[in-house]
Amino acid sequence: MSLNEKAAQYWQANVRLLLLCLAIWFFVGYVLSILLVGPLNSISLGGYPLGFWFAQQGSIYTFVALIFFYASRMNKLDRQFDVHED
């Protein structure tokens, strides 16, 4: 496998991972927290209406988890394609 091919494959794998993460980002931040807030509010999570909880708590926790998930998967990809630093 040439250096160029390897770089192209690494980039493709990165973009696939990115699209997955952004899909989750959009689903939680926009679909659950904004579009479906009305119906979800009829379900309760402890004392929170569920839609309200996603908008003011759940979405923020999801964003944090997503970044660490992406960072750790990228560290693995870096090694797998041998493009990691030092």
Next chain:
Amino acid sequence: MDLQTITYLVVGATFAVYIGIAFWARARTTGDFYIAGGGVHPIANGMATGADWMSAASFISMAGLIAFMGYDASVYLMGWTGGYVLLAMLLAPYLRKFGKFTVPEFIGDRYYSQTARIVAVICLIVASITYVIGQMKGIGVAFGRFLEVPYDVGLYIGMGIVFFYAVLGGMKGITYTQIAQYVVLIFAYTIPAIFISLQLTGNPLPQLGLGSTMADGSGMHMLDKLNGTLTDLGFADYTSQKGSTLNIALLTMSLMIGTAGLPHVIVRFFTVPKVRDARASAGWALVFIAILYTTAPAVGAMARLNLTNTIQVAEVGSPEGNLVYEERPSWFKNWEKTGLLKFEDKNGDGRIQYYDDKNKDFAAKAEAYGWKGNEMVKVDRDIMVLANPEIANLPNWVIALVAAGGLAAALSTAAGLLLAISSAISHDLLKGVFVKDINEKNELMASRIAMGGAIAVAGYLGLNPPGFAAQVVALAFGLAAASLFPALMMGIFNKKMNRHGAVAGMLVGLVSTLVYIFVYKGWFFIPDTNNLPNNAANWVFGIQPEAFGAVGAILNFATAYVVSKVTAAPPEHIQHLVEDIRVPRGAGTATGH
């Protein structure tokens, strides 16, 4: 000890720490000055980014907005955190690999064009300076209120302190000072929240308290109680959506893209040693931000409940249901003195009625109670966080701590913005375009002079505030979203994007967003020059001016794509450059050459 003395002690002690750190970490090279020598640990960098990011708006205003808007204020919570996901995945690691000092430098090199670099400098300066005016105003107000000095004296003190440590320390001093400021501001925010959550729900964690049952033995959930209390007084339900879905979604998107496009945040990721660290650092930054942002909804909801219950002491409509004005608590009197809280006895009964007199369905009930309109004629949203500990009867040292926290938030953000402005002037305009052979010592001097100049301009505008702080903050986000973010992202993700496309895109995004804002808010914010009244009925598809940044960004992407298709592809070496920044290996320390 009285409140005044404790406030002096706490604020004075925190400032002594900041100045001590600035002196210890003073910058000796341009690398130290612009990017802290490139050796900041990702967790430390995340903490500094958190302080840099959370301004007076996050600390003082946001919980107040949530208290009065309920669910609809979620746009700020999600908008100002979700942007870090975009930053971590779409920009930070690649810009770190590119390894230069400033955002315009990347745009200039990637699009092989001085024009693109200058356009980026203009976008950066307009966005940052408008943002910094708001911080200067916050500093003046906070000093004025707590040290009981006039607003302008408070502003001069703040300018002097920012000048001292930002100019002396550069990024190195700012980074280490911001870590201390983060610690101060997060304690100042969470300690009162923990106390209040314990009082109301018995749960020490505000994030859980907000979803718990009341500690008053009623067994009701805190949010149900709040919804009930508010709707009994004709106010809107707290937890349901009130605004239009499209507008809420676009405003959230504008704030997210703006967050990822603001240069003073992006430049933070140039200070870490490795590409890997840039990804993790964005995550740590968001952890430190999330501690405040997940506490804010509890602070807002509990402040609203406490405020309403302070005034509505018993059953709604009963003769003894409302607080007698002469028996109002001392925090009420203190804030009345500032003019930010106002009472007017409309029905002359000597008691305070606080309800929604614009709700037509509630009007008949209010009439039957003998109420003649809402008597809390002014409740400024910005006082909620500062007044919160007093409303809940917390000890004086907590109130003093909140003052120190508000100042830490405003000062840290002002310093980061000023650094972004000064590096754009000294590094991008002087060294990059006009005086290419400037030596390092002179460049360092020029950036310090530029920073001094920026402080003077921001201070002057803060002394004579044009009266549009809230609008300009929204403008800063809209501008960054519509101009810089698309150019940066396409520079990494689209190898074929060329200079014509990027420049055309930035200009279309910038101008369309500016025009949409000016049509509703007045040209250059001059009152009465707006073409259409600024209300929902006149907005295109119900999109408010603050939310237009997302549309501007889409126009930017579309224009750039079309223009790049019909003009010459970028040269071979630029396409290789893009391939190179996509791969982590080989990242050196950032340089300015």
